[in-house]
Amino acid sequence: MNTFRQHIEKITPVTDEEFEYIFSLFSIKKLRKHQFLVQEDHEVTNDYWVISGLLKAYHINEDGKMHILQFAMEDWWISDYQAYNNKTLATISIDCIEDSELLVISKENKEKLCSEMHTLANFFRKKSNIGYVALQQRILMLLEKNPQERYNRLYQLTPQLLQRLPKTLLAAYLGVSRETLSRLKQP
Amino acid sequence: MNTFRQHIEKITPVTDEEFEYIFSLFSIKKLRKHQFLVQEDHEVTNDYWVISGLLKAYHINEDGKMHILQFAMEDWWISDYQAYNNKTLATISIDCIEDSELLVISKENKEKLCSEMHTLANFFRKKSNIGYVALQQRILMLLEKNPQERYNRLYQLTPQLLQRLPKTLLAAYLGVSRETLSRLKQP
Numbered sequence: 001m002n003t004f005r006q007h008i009e010k011i012t013p014v015t016d017e018e019f020e021y022i023f024s025l026f027s028i029k030k031l032r033k034h035q036f037l038v039q040e041d042h043e044v045t046n047d048y049w050v051i052s053g054l055l056k057a058y059h060i061n062e063d064g065k066m067h068i069l070q071f072a073m074e075d076w077w078i079s080d081y082q083a084y085n086n087k088t089l090a091t092i093s094i095d096c097i098e099d100s101e102l103l104v105i106s107k108e109n110k111e112k113l114c115s116e117m118h119t120l121a122n123f124f125r126k127k128s129n130i131g132y133v134a135l136q137q138r139i140l141m142l143l144e145k146n147p148q149e150r151y152n153r154l155y156q157l158t159p160q161l162l163q164r165l166p167k168t169l170l171a172a173y174l175g176v177s178r179e180t181l182s183r184l185k186q187p
Numbered sequence: 188m189n190t191f192r193q194h195i196e197k198i199t200p201v202t203d204e205e206f207e208y209i210f211s212l213f214s215i216k217k218l219r220k221h222q223f224l225v226q227e228d229h230e231v232t233n234d235y236w237v238i239s240g241l242l243k244a245y246h247i248n249e250d251g252k253m254h255i256l257q258f259a260m261e262d263w264w265i266s267d268y269q270a271y272n273n274k275t276l277a278t279i280s281i282d283c284i285e286d287s288e289l290l291v292i293s294k295e296n297k298e299k300l301c302s303e304m305h306t307l308a309n310f311f312r313k314k315s316n317i318g319y320v321a322l323q324q325r326i327l328m329l330l331e332k333n334p335q336e337r338y339n340r341l342y343q344l345t346p347q348l349l350q351r352l353p354k355t356l357l358a359a360y361l362g363v364s365r366e367t368l369s370r371l372k373q374p
Binding site for chain 1: 246248252254256257268269272279301302305308309311312315316317318319320322323324325326327329330331362
Protein backbone atom coordinates (compact mmCIF):
# COMPACT_ATOMS: atom_id res chain seq x y z
CA MET A 1 0.00 0.00 0.00
CA ASN A 2 2.30 2.57 -1.37
CA THR A 3 -0.11 5.51 -1.15
CA PHE A 4 -0.86 4.85 2.53
CA ARG A 5 2.84 4.75 3.33
CA GLN A 6 3.28 8.03 1.47
CA HIS A 7 0.38 9.43 3.50
CA ILE A 8 2.13 8.57 6.77
CA GLU A 9 5.53 9.70 5.53
CA LYS A 10 4.23 13.16 4.70
CA ILE A 11 4.39 13.58 8.48
CA THR A 12 6.82 11.00 9.81
CA PRO A 13 9.26 8.55 8.21
CA VAL A 14 8.74 4.83 8.95
CA THR A 15 11.03 1.88 8.22
CA ASP A 16 9.92 -1.05 6.02
CA GLU A 17 9.48 -3.18 9.13
CA GLU A 18 7.48 -0.54 10.95
CA PHE A 19 5.22 0.00 7.98
CA GLU A 20 4.65 -3.72 7.59
CA TYR A 21 3.61 -3.89 11.24
CA ILE A 22 1.35 -0.81 10.98
CA PHE A 23 -0.29 -2.14 7.85
CA SER A 24 -0.90 -5.55 9.45
CA LEU A 25 -3.32 -3.86 11.88
CA PHE A 26 -5.52 -2.55 9.06
CA SER A 27 -8.03 -4.44 6.96
CA ILE A 28 -9.69 -3.45 3.68
CA LYS A 29 -13.37 -2.70 3.20
CA LYS A 30 -15.14 -2.21 -0.13
CA LEU A 31 -18.50 -0.48 -0.40
CA ARG A 32 -20.74 0.35 -3.32
CA LYS A 33 -22.30 3.74 -3.99
CA HIS A 34 -25.15 4.43 -1.50
CA GLN A 35 -23.94 1.80 1.01
CA PHE A 36 -23.44 2.88 4.61
CA LEU A 37 -20.10 2.98 6.41
CA VAL A 38 -21.62 4.31 9.66
CA GLN A 39 -25.30 4.36 10.56
CA GLU A 40 -26.91 6.64 13.12
CA ASP A 41 -27.59 4.84 16.42
CA HIS A 42 -25.12 2.07 15.65
CA GLU A 43 -21.78 1.41 17.36
CA VAL A 44 -18.63 2.93 15.85
CA THR A 45 -15.52 0.91 16.61
CA ASN A 46 -13.35 1.81 13.62
CA ASP A 47 -11.51 4.66 11.98
CA TYR A 48 -11.25 4.69 8.17
CA TRP A 49 -8.79 5.96 5.59
CA VAL A 50 -10.03 6.34 2.01
CA ILE A 51 -8.01 4.41 -0.59
CA SER A 52 -10.44 5.38 -3.35
CA GLY A 53 -13.95 6.76 -3.66
CA LEU A 54 -15.96 9.53 -2.07
CA LEU A 55 -18.11 9.55 1.08
CA LYS A 56 -20.23 11.97 3.05
CA ALA A 57 -20.80 12.30 6.80
CA TYR A 58 -24.16 13.91 7.54
CA HIS A 59 -27.02 14.41 9.92
CA ILE A 60 -30.70 14.53 9.05
CA ASN A 61 -32.69 16.80 11.37
CA GLU A 62 -36.28 16.42 12.53
CA ASP A 63 -37.59 18.18 9.41
CA GLY A 64 -35.84 15.65 7.19
CA LYS A 65 -33.23 18.16 6.02
CA MET A 66 -29.71 16.85 5.44
CA HIS A 67 -26.72 18.74 6.85
CA ILE A 68 -23.29 17.68 5.70
CA LEU A 69 -20.51 17.62 8.23
CA GLN A 70 -17.72 16.34 6.06
CA PHE A 71 -16.80 14.74 2.77
CA ALA A 72 -13.93 12.30 2.44
CA MET A 73 -12.07 11.25 -0.67
CA GLU A 74 -8.71 9.63 -1.41
CA ASP A 75 -6.15 10.20 1.36
CA TRP A 76 -8.71 11.48 3.95
CA TRP A 77 -9.73 9.92 7.26
CA ILE A 78 -13.38 9.57 8.23
CA SER A 79 -15.48 8.17 11.06
CA ASP A 80 -18.04 9.39 13.60
CA TYR A 81 -15.32 10.56 15.97
CA GLN A 82 -17.71 11.48 18.76
CA ALA A 83 -19.06 7.94 18.89
CA TYR A 84 -15.61 6.46 18.22
CA ASN A 85 -13.87 8.42 21.00
CA ASN A 86 -16.58 8.10 23.63
CA LYS A 87 -17.86 4.61 22.79
CA THR A 88 -21.35 6.07 22.33
CA LEU A 89 -23.76 5.33 19.48
CA ALA A 90 -23.35 7.17 16.17
CA THR A 91 -25.14 10.53 15.92
CA ILE A 92 -24.32 10.91 12.22
CA SER A 93 -24.40 8.65 9.20
CA ILE A 94 -21.67 8.10 6.64
CA ASP A 95 -22.39 6.67 3.21
CA CYS A 96 -20.75 6.39 -0.19
CA ILE A 97 -21.27 8.96 -2.94
CA GLU A 98 -19.11 6.74 -5.20
CA ASP A 99 -17.96 3.11 -4.91
CA SER A 100 -15.31 3.28 -2.20
CA GLU A 101 -12.40 1.26 -0.89
CA LEU A 102 -11.19 1.92 2.64
CA LEU A 103 -8.48 0.95 5.08
CA VAL A 104 -10.05 0.04 8.42
CA ILE A 105 -8.43 0.14 11.85
CA SER A 106 -10.22 -0.71 15.08
CA LYS A 107 -9.99 1.65 18.02
CA GLU A 108 -8.11 -1.05 19.97
CA ASN A 109 -5.50 -1.43 17.25
CA LYS A 110 -5.12 2.32 16.78
CA GLU A 111 -4.55 2.81 20.51
CA LYS A 112 -2.14 -0.14 20.49
CA LEU A 113 -0.18 1.45 17.64
CA CYS A 114 -0.10 4.81 19.43
CA SER A 115 1.09 3.28 22.69
CA GLU A 116 3.72 1.10 21.00
CA MET A 117 5.02 3.55 18.43
CA HIS A 118 5.95 7.03 19.45
CA THR A 119 6.02 8.18 15.85
CA LEU A 120 2.47 6.98 15.22
CA ALA A 121 1.14 8.77 18.31
CA ASN A 122 2.68 11.93 16.91
CA PHE A 123 1.40 11.18 13.41
CA PHE A 124 -2.20 10.92 14.63
CA ARG A 125 -1.71 13.92 16.93
CA LYS A 126 -0.62 16.05 13.98
CA LYS A 127 -3.41 14.73 11.75
CA SER A 128 -5.91 15.66 14.46
CA ASN A 129 -4.39 19.13 14.79
CA ILE A 130 -4.70 19.67 11.03
CA GLY A 131 -8.33 18.52 11.14
CA TYR A 132 -9.03 20.83 14.08
CA VAL A 133 -7.79 23.86 12.19
CA ALA A 134 -9.80 22.92 9.09
CA LEU A 135 -12.96 22.78 11.23
CA GLN A 136 -12.17 26.17 12.81
CA GLN A 137 -11.88 27.61 9.31
CA ARG A 138 -15.23 26.08 8.38
CA ILE A 139 -16.86 27.63 11.47
CA LEU A 140 -15.52 31.07 10.58
CA MET A 141 -16.72 30.53 7.03
CA LEU A 142 -20.22 29.64 8.23
CA LEU A 143 -20.31 32.61 10.60
CA GLU A 144 -19.02 35.33 8.36
CA LYS A 145 -18.99 34.37 4.69
CA ASN A 146 -21.87 34.59 2.25
CA PRO A 147 -22.76 31.61 0.02
CA GLN A 148 -20.66 32.83 -2.93
CA GLU A 149 -17.61 33.29 -0.70
CA ARG A 150 -18.13 29.80 0.80
CA TYR A 151 -18.37 28.31 -2.68
CA ASN A 152 -15.20 30.09 -3.84
CA ARG A 153 -13.34 29.01 -0.72
CA LEU A 154 -14.29 25.35 -1.15
CA TYR A 155 -13.19 25.51 -4.78
CA GLN A 156 -9.89 27.05 -3.75
CA LEU A 157 -9.25 24.38 -1.10
CA THR A 158 -10.42 21.29 -2.97
CA PRO A 159 -11.16 21.90 -6.67
CA GLN A 160 -11.05 18.16 -7.38
CA LEU A 161 -13.74 17.50 -4.77
CA LEU A 162 -16.13 20.06 -6.29
CA GLN A 163 -16.01 18.38 -9.68
CA ARG A 164 -17.13 15.06 -8.20
CA LEU A 165 -19.96 16.36 -6.00
CA PRO A 166 -23.64 16.30 -6.99
CA LYS A 167 -25.07 19.84 -6.67
CA THR A 168 -27.61 18.83 -4.02
CA LEU A 169 -24.81 17.67 -1.73
CA LEU A 170 -22.74 20.75 -2.43
CA ALA A 171 -25.71 22.93 -1.40
CA ALA A 172 -26.18 20.91 1.80
CA TYR A 173 -22.50 21.34 2.65
CA LEU A 174 -22.51 25.08 2.01
CA GLY A 175 -25.69 25.43 4.07
CA VAL A 176 -27.66 27.00 1.19
CA SER A 177 -30.71 25.91 -0.82
CA ARG A 178 -30.38 24.25 -4.22
CA GLU A 179 -31.94 27.45 -5.70
CA THR A 180 -29.37 29.71 -4.05
CA LEU A 181 -26.59 27.45 -5.30
CA SER A 182 -27.85 27.68 -8.89
CA ARG A 183 -27.59 31.47 -8.68
CA LEU A 184 -23.94 31.39 -7.58
CA LYS A 185 -21.18 31.98 -10.09
CA GLN A 186 -18.89 29.03 -10.82
CA PRO A 187 -15.67 29.93 -9.02
CA MET B 188 0.64 23.33 39.92
CA ASN B 189 -1.80 20.83 41.22
CA THR B 190 -4.67 21.70 38.87
CA PHE B 191 -2.46 21.32 35.79
CA ARG B 192 -1.28 17.92 36.94
CA GLN B 193 -4.90 16.91 37.52
CA HIS B 194 -5.68 18.15 34.02
CA ILE B 195 -3.02 15.86 32.53
CA GLU B 196 -3.93 12.95 34.77
CA LYS B 197 -7.54 13.00 33.61
CA ILE B 198 -6.04 11.40 30.49
CA THR B 199 -2.72 9.88 31.50
CA PRO B 200 -0.90 9.28 34.82
CA VAL B 201 2.51 10.92 35.23
CA THR B 202 5.13 10.36 37.95
CA ASP B 203 6.35 13.20 40.21
CA GLU B 204 9.58 13.33 38.23
CA GLU B 205 7.82 13.40 34.89
CA PHE B 206 5.48 16.14 36.00
CA GLU B 207 8.36 18.21 37.32
CA TYR B 208 10.06 17.91 33.94
CA ILE B 209 6.86 18.72 32.01
CA PHE B 210 6.16 21.72 34.19
CA SER B 211 9.74 23.02 33.79
CA LEU B 212 9.00 23.59 30.08
CA PHE B 213 6.10 25.93 30.84
CA SER B 214 6.21 29.53 31.97
CA ILE B 215 3.47 31.69 33.47
CA LYS B 216 1.87 34.72 31.81
CA LYS B 217 -0.47 37.20 33.48
CA LEU B 218 -2.73 39.48 31.49
CA ARG B 219 -5.31 42.08 32.49
CA LYS B 220 -8.82 42.34 31.09
CA HIS B 221 -8.76 43.63 27.46
CA GLN B 222 -5.08 42.76 26.95
CA PHE B 223 -4.15 40.66 23.90
CA LEU B 224 -2.72 37.16 24.03
CA VAL B 225 -2.59 36.83 20.22
CA GLN B 226 -2.91 39.64 17.70
CA GLU B 227 -3.94 39.24 14.07
CA ASP B 228 -0.93 39.40 11.70
CA HIS B 229 1.54 38.61 14.49
CA GLU B 230 3.57 35.42 14.96
CA VAL B 231 2.17 32.67 17.15
CA THR B 232 4.85 30.54 18.74
CA ASN B 233 3.08 29.36 21.89
CA ASP B 234 0.21 27.25 23.10
CA TYR B 235 -1.62 28.33 26.28
CA TRP B 236 -3.48 26.62 29.11
CA VAL B 237 -5.76 28.77 31.26
CA ILE B 238 -5.00 28.70 34.99
CA SER B 239 -7.62 31.34 35.71
CA GLY B 240 -9.62 33.92 33.80
CA LEU B 241 -11.61 34.01 30.59
CA LEU B 242 -10.54 34.75 27.00
CA LYS B 243 -12.05 34.93 23.56
CA ALA B 244 -10.64 34.01 20.15
CA TYR B 245 -12.31 35.99 17.36
CA HIS B 246 -12.14 37.43 13.91
CA ILE B 247 -13.37 40.83 12.79
CA ASN B 248 -14.57 40.86 9.17
CA GLU B 249 -14.37 43.67 6.64
CA ASP B 250 -17.62 45.19 7.93
CA GLY B 251 -16.20 45.42 11.44
CA LYS B 252 -18.41 42.63 12.75
CA MET B 253 -16.90 40.34 15.37
CA HIS B 254 -17.26 36.56 15.03
CA ILE B 255 -16.24 34.44 17.96
CA LEU B 256 -14.44 31.21 17.28
CA GLN B 257 -13.85 30.06 20.82
CA PHE B 258 -13.90 31.03 24.48
CA ALA B 259 -11.40 29.64 26.97
CA MET B 260 -11.65 29.54 30.74
CA GLU B 261 -9.99 27.54 33.51
CA ASP B 262 -8.63 24.18 32.32
CA TRP B 263 -8.97 24.97 28.57
CA TRP B 264 -6.23 25.31 25.93
CA ILE B 265 -6.17 28.22 23.52
CA SER B 266 -4.03 29.59 20.70
CA ASP B 267 -4.34 30.43 17.02
CA TYR B 268 -3.65 26.83 16.00
CA GLN B 269 -3.56 27.57 12.30
CA ALA B 270 -0.73 30.05 12.77
CA TYR B 271 0.87 27.90 15.48
CA ASN B 272 0.87 24.69 13.39
CA ASN B 273 1.89 26.23 10.08
CA LYS B 274 4.21 28.97 11.33
CA THR B 275 2.07 31.54 9.53
CA LEU B 276 0.85 34.87 10.93
CA ALA B 277 -2.22 34.96 13.15
CA THR B 278 -5.55 35.26 11.33
CA ILE B 279 -7.52 35.69 14.56
CA SER B 280 -7.06 37.68 17.75
CA ILE B 281 -7.30 36.43 21.31
CA ASP B 282 -7.87 38.79 24.22
CA CYS B 283 -8.94 38.67 27.84
CA ILE B 284 -12.57 39.07 28.93
CA GLU B 285 -11.35 38.86 32.55
CA ASP B 286 -7.89 39.19 34.13
CA SER B 287 -6.21 35.92 33.17
CA GLU B 288 -3.29 33.77 34.22
CA LEU B 289 -1.91 31.25 31.72
CA LEU B 290 0.62 28.49 31.41
CA VAL B 291 2.70 29.01 28.28
CA ILE B 292 4.59 26.41 26.25
CA SER B 293 6.53 27.17 23.09
CA LYS B 294 5.99 25.03 20.01
CA GLU B 295 9.58 23.81 20.28
CA ASN B 296 9.10 22.66 23.86
CA LYS B 297 5.75 21.03 23.13
CA GLU B 298 7.24 19.08 20.22
CA LYS B 299 10.22 18.18 22.43
CA LEU B 300 7.85 16.85 25.11
CA CYS B 301 5.87 14.87 22.55
CA SER B 302 8.97 13.33 21.03
CA GLU B 303 10.53 12.50 24.40
CA MET B 304 7.42 11.33 26.26
CA HIS B 305 5.14 8.84 24.68
CA THR B 306 2.42 9.58 27.22
CA LEU B 307 2.47 13.29 26.42
CA ALA B 308 2.18 12.67 22.67
CA ASN B 309 -0.90 10.60 23.45
CA PHE B 310 -2.21 13.20 25.91
CA PHE B 311 -2.08 15.96 23.28
CA ARG B 312 -3.45 13.58 20.63
CA LYS B 313 -6.47 12.84 22.79
CA LYS B 314 -6.98 16.51 23.69
CA SER B 315 -6.94 17.36 20.00
CA ASN B 316 -9.46 14.58 19.25
CA ILE B 317 -11.79 15.95 21.94
CA GLY B 318 -11.45 19.45 20.49
CA TYR B 319 -12.13 18.14 16.99
CA VAL B 320 -15.40 16.54 18.07
CA ALA B 321 -16.47 19.72 19.90
CA LEU B 322 -15.93 21.72 16.71
CA GLN B 323 -17.92 19.19 14.66
CA GLN B 324 -20.78 19.60 17.12
CA ARG B 325 -20.57 23.36 16.77
CA ILE B 326 -20.71 23.10 12.96
CA LEU B 327 -23.83 20.91 13.13
CA MET B 328 -25.31 23.38 15.61
CA LEU B 329 -24.64 26.31 13.27
CA LEU B 330 -26.05 24.41 10.29
CA GLU B 331 -29.22 23.03 11.79
CA LYS B 332 -30.16 24.64 15.08
CA ASN B 333 -32.09 27.85 15.59
CA PRO B 334 -30.78 30.53 17.98
CA GLN B 335 -32.84 29.28 20.95
CA GLU B 336 -31.57 25.74 20.47
CA ARG B 337 -27.97 27.01 20.22
CA TYR B 338 -28.42 28.99 23.42
CA ASN B 339 -29.88 25.98 25.25
CA ARG B 340 -27.10 23.74 24.02
CA LEU B 341 -24.38 26.13 25.17
CA TYR B 342 -26.04 26.36 28.56
CA GLN B 343 -26.23 22.59 28.78
CA LEU B 344 -22.54 22.16 27.90
CA THR B 345 -21.02 25.02 29.93
CA PRO B 346 -23.48 26.70 32.32
CA GLN B 347 -20.61 28.30 34.26
CA LEU B 348 -19.31 29.95 31.06
CA LEU B 349 -22.69 31.51 30.26
CA GLN B 350 -22.87 33.24 33.62
CA ARG B 351 -19.54 34.97 33.03
CA LEU B 352 -20.14 36.13 29.45
CA PRO B 353 -21.25 39.63 28.49
CA LYS B 354 -24.41 39.37 26.33
CA THR B 355 -22.74 41.02 23.31
CA LEU B 356 -20.11 38.29 23.22
CA LEU B 357 -22.68 35.57 23.71
CA ALA B 358 -24.62 36.92 20.71
CA ALA B 359 -21.43 36.99 18.59
CA TYR B 360 -20.70 33.38 19.54
CA LEU B 361 -24.20 32.16 18.75
CA GLY B 362 -24.13 34.03 15.45
CA VAL B 363 -27.23 36.13 16.27
CA SER B 364 -27.85 39.84 16.81
CA ARG B 365 -28.01 41.37 20.28
CA GLU B 366 -31.73 41.98 19.63
CA THR B 367 -32.40 38.34 18.75
CA LEU B 368 -30.53 37.25 21.87
CA SER B 369 -32.69 39.47 24.07
CA ARG B 370 -35.80 37.72 22.73
CA LEU B 371 -34.48 34.24 23.60
CA LYS B 372 -35.67 32.51 26.76
CA GLN B 373 -33.06 31.97 29.47
CA PRO B 374 -32.35 28.24 29.24
